[in-house]
Amino acid sequence: MAVLVLKFGGTSVANPERIQQAAKKVKAEIDLGHKVVVVVSAMSGVTNQLVDYVRSITPSYDPSEYDVVVASGEQVTSGLMALALQQLDVKARSYQGWQLPFYSTDKHEKARIDEIDANVLNDCFAQGITPVVPGFQGVTRPTKEDRGRITTLGRGGSDTSAVALAAALKADRCDIYTDVNGIYTSDPRLVQKARKINRIAYEEMLELASLGSKVLQTRSVELAMNYKVPVQVLSTFDPALGSDLPGTFLVDEDIMMEKQMVTGLAHSRDEARITLTNVADKPGMLARIFGPLADANINVDMIVQAASDDGKTVDVTFTIPRSDIVKTTEALTANKADLGYNELQTSTDVVKISVVGVGMRSHAGVGQMMFKALAEKGINIQVVSTSEIKISVLIDESYTELALRTLHTVYGLDAA
């Protein structure tokens, strides 16, 4: 008899029929004797609709009222899920964030979890009640003036809600039901030989999530890693139940039996490349380039500096999120006199390809295999960046599929 947190994403609760299907999975786990907390996202599309309402009233909105509006989507599905469970003779009831309470900081729109009171949930278990909790929602601590304000945890925050509840309950498993049946060695739409990964280390998942894999919110992976929450990613449309363990497990690196050199590949098209030519090669120049970008809240990722044609100055190349390209060029142009560069070149025809694996810590030559394989296919590497367990390269976007398939084979990831 285990304690389980089952989280259903937006496509899993997209309409009343899907909610009823999801409720059957919950019921099956309860019939196996497990104690279950259900966490639900909003119906797919609803949060976008609510955000559109807010933005059409004012682009510079008060985030505390934004939270009041957008948190309502999860309130709806939590009530509907409780009803669907009751219809299957499961004693269920919903608890909104303010009812648990699920305390967060007051940084509206991107609140961080402060403290979760698990007493109500444990009382539910004692009474045979299955609690249903809306994901994404929190509440600030009550003050003299009012009883706390509704907060939200950022887009995709329901994953984080589920993992946090699992940590607070010391749950045996946190199943994240989504529309794919696990984490893959690469995107199966681009790489036909991609395989589902059975076990992945938290740190690998963290790299993949931040490098472009959209299956889990990055913060939920961090939280799972910090509290050692056993998370399973699995498909809501697969007839297999969570307890059949059909999905991908996030586990501690230490308990991974065999450490492959590379566990998976990620790619991100959300990149733009900026090059400043003929920058004076003197101390402090990089700080002067990136200071204004940091002030503008632009996240600079890969950076490379190379000698210019004239041999006296340098060219500085870096990547930024594609959506920040206007803000970036504005900030750099405004500081052109101070920076003294010759030309500002931008390109969006780029893709970032990453290989991730905790095995890199103990295997040398992972990067060399990558550079050689790509060179043999005539793919030019524009920028490289590395961490302890990943290597990323920026290449021409038109080579995306070729690069992924080549690397997938080279690192022995192809399905048998």
Add this chain to the structure above:
Amino acid sequence: MAVLVLKFGGTSVANPERIQQAAKKVKAEIDLGHKVVVVVSAMSGVTNQLVDYVRSITPSYDPSEYDVVVASGEQVTSGLMALALQQLDVKARSYQGWQLPFYSTDKHEKARIDEIDANVLNDCFAQGITPVVPGFQGVTRPTKEDRGRITTLGRGGSDTSAVALAAALKADRCDIYTDVNGIYTSDPRLVQKARKINRIAYEEMLELASLGSKVLQTRSVELAMNYKVPVQVLSTFDPALGSDLPGTFLVDEDIMMEKQMVTGLAHSRDEARITLTNVADKPGMLARIFGPLADANINVDMIVQAASDDGKTVDVTFTIPRSDIVKTTEALTANKADLGYNELQTSTDVVKISVVGVGMRSHAGVGQMMFKALAEKGINIQVVSTSEIKISVLIDESYTELALRTLHTVYGLDAA
């Protein structure tokens, strides 16, 4: 400087643009120096959509989870209204039912107001903040197990929320913004000469609301009458501001300067007529007929008993809501042996026409004028029922417009 409660119905907040228009009216009142509480309904159509979701999951739903789902519509508009006001440089914030708190009984789906804490709202006024409150929502008192549950006050309950808040604040006026510019002497779509009424007594409005006028929820009128809340019904699409007093005022009968015999006409097509023929004319028979209907929660309205053709038995005719016709015939058929009637006749080709006016108390002959006028047009009266300030007749539905226009003229209601 007055305290005002401004309530905007579903068509007044149907989309972000309408919410911005409504916010301008609020801002204009504030610019006049008034202290304002805003109450909002859900966007028109949203509550029906949410109710459909609930019903498609289970027709026999748990009303406490129903309330969680349907109360979300007002949460959305309360946040959006606060944002629209902020956009106009009004310091505004939303307070959900549980944040005020707005305590109600725990009779979910049809909760009654228990107690409203006006302290938060008065504190807002002191700080120059305009509070926005979702209508329709309440919350039960917190218990040891949880922090209270969300309730709703029944369809149309936002009117009741607004009047209750006005009563709690001892507001100078409660403006109900809707899609018509007041209460009319009759339905303007049927009676071209219908006039807007400037002042109507609470009791008259109560009769009109329960007799088929859908402008205000009956409970809101009761509450206004009990707490002497000055309510104005006005159009959100009329450029006139509430403080210009363009609408219809609900007032105490005592302060109505001249009491007309008849203030207005109502009609309801939501009626069905049932006749049981040849019922034995003995004591207790009516109780035996209506007992099973009361048990089935069917609201019997007009009742008449007349001698049958055979001179020994009676025919009993009565009206019920049209939607209850199946339940009613089932209940009567099941008890046929006990009741011993000959035939059960049903008709839905009927309409109830009512004339309402507090002046009836001091004028004799109001009914006689009605009966004579209808007879002259060849309209047969099937059933009559009266109260101190209204007379209702059931007639053939095809005469609806003719009867309304005739009575409108006879009682001197026609526009000049």
